Amino acid sequence: MSSIAANTWTRNILDRLDINPKVKCRAQKAGYVSAIRILGASQSELQHKLELSEFHIKNLTAAVASYALPKQETAWEMATQIEAKTHLTTGCPCLDVFLSGGVAVGGVTEVSGQSGSGKTQFGLQLALYAQLPRSLGGIAKGVAYICTESQFPVVRLQQMIGHMKLKYPQGPKSYTDNIFVHHVPDMDCLVDCVRYQLPALVSRHNVGLVVVDSVAAAFRVEEDSGEMNRSIPLQAMGYRLHHLAASYGLVVVTLNQVTAAMGTVSLYGIRGDVTPALGLSWANLITTRLMMTRTASYRPAIHGKMQLMHHGPHSSGKNVMEFNSAGSSRKLLAAEYNVSGGVSDISVMISDNKFHIRDKIYDSGAGGDPGCILGIV
Template identity: 40%
Template sequence: MEDLNIDRRIKESLEEAGIESVKSILAASETDFLTSANLSLSDIRQLRLAVSAHAHYPKRVFTLLSHEPSAPRWWGRRLSVGCPVLDLFLRGGIARSGVVELCGGSGSGKTQFCLQVALAAQIPSLQRTSSPLGTIFICTEDPFPSQRLRQLMKIFPERYPEVGGMALGDNIFVEHIADVASLKECLQVRIPHLLRTSPLSFGLIVLDSIAGVFRGSCEYDGNEAKEEQGKSIHSNILSRAKDLKEIGGELHSLSSSHGLSVICVNQVSDAMDNVQGFGLEKKIPALGLSWANMVTTRIMASRSQTYMSLEKNGDGRTLIRELEVIFSPELPPSKCQFAVLQSGVEGIP
């Protein structure tokens, strides 16, 4: 443990708690650190980052499979998000396999991020392709932000001159869906038909948001008897879990069969985590473990209280936001600050 790049104070607290090796650190829970070692949340974050950097990681199964002769041509490839800083943070961009969940509160920049990825997918030099890649954008809550898209389409040629007279909007296919049944039909019938028949190559599916079609799915009629209400809620929860599993399975199937990056936007809610009487407020993604088990990579977006002067002609009041990798089979736990500018989403080194 002497090799870990952490404060001496943290090391002494761990030793007093009997946590004296990297193995024991990996086995300890957050509660153990908070109660036994009296570490703060920032101390725990520093400790985990240090252990991640110190530990030896063998070649991952994903990496090994990507070198198999029979592996699909897109395994190991990633979809650039159109920003060098964010691409570096994501180790090249969004993986073209699996399901990436982008969760966060209102105004955290989730939809802005997805719009930029949809435009960046059409830049051959960014994606190392010979032709633009199309995007399927599914909206379940708010109408598609067409006005913001048109604004970005006007600015993108300044950032990428090769865009020229390319009709970027023609390569983004938008679908508005309001319920679970329609979403299933879209994933099982309409999208596969589009992928088979369209001359355009596709690189991205955005579902904004997965929670939208399930909102209110566990509500009940106030006139029902309490016993019937309980049965109704239990039945709805089971039904929702099955629907989530089916939708997640379809997204994984589309991703693996066609080499698509899949981004599912999700909402968050407040939760209180009580440790020795202290209430620690944190954000948790919606839909619980039923959906979390279908996610390959979870990234959380959040707003900070910091403002910086980033716009060339702005007023110096650009809000700083943050992306955090919560879990992933190929990305370490890490954070990256970013800002939503008139020209798009840009990471802050």
């Protein structure tokens, strides 16, 4: 047995298990903290020492066995899962093309950016499009929206719902009935929500999209406790989100803040003085990162260039898309996408509230979709 495998069996694993806190506390107090100690004991011994019911003991041993002996998958099974993945439309044809169909089912997609760059707008738009039938790019499922920063933007949501009903009359009768909002004040509540409350909600109400707005707010208040203390629950939450996405076929989107960087940095082709919050501990847990920045407005038409460096299961790299909208009152956004494909350059021209990509024209003016990330947000 290798040293890594031996460590898995002999170290304290209770904090890594998704079990009832009471069971965890009893096992810790009785000294049953390692996989070899728990699985090496009989059920009657564990019931006697931990003073727990047969139901709780079976849950404990099952959780330990799953952790120590994870399910094995062949390369064929993994490739089949990748090919079978579906996508949720973003509501914008341009973004869907860049993301190879939209936001992928499975994995964790992050949307990071400065305040006012449109992150919450993007989350709300996904919450509405997720309820559309598959023929319209949706997944015909409910939405779990977890808020950590401020009140849920009900007014803006109602405005977008009014537009959705006009544009998609075949959509659900009530969009709000399928959006389940939960407010969490701190890191511990967020981790507990993802571990215990979210799985029950997903299975009970046919939820297909999970939005966390935002993941950084809950963990930033714990900065005084140290990076190491914060990284453990952060990783636990990330692993749990991945597990839920894979088990239930969820679209998981987390909104993230940015933090100041020393000097000017070049991140995935975008130069600036900010970088996504939570560092490498969180960056290593996400599968796709969308970056949004807010820049100055321009009155004349803007000519720019997009460099698409796609990243996915069959390639590596980043996809950077930068675009501007004409008019002094518009927000100019830059987004970075992490999707599958090759590397290419696309010329872009923005003029009269439209952006032109090669021979295609996508409307982003006032008459377009107010929920579109490329429009006026």
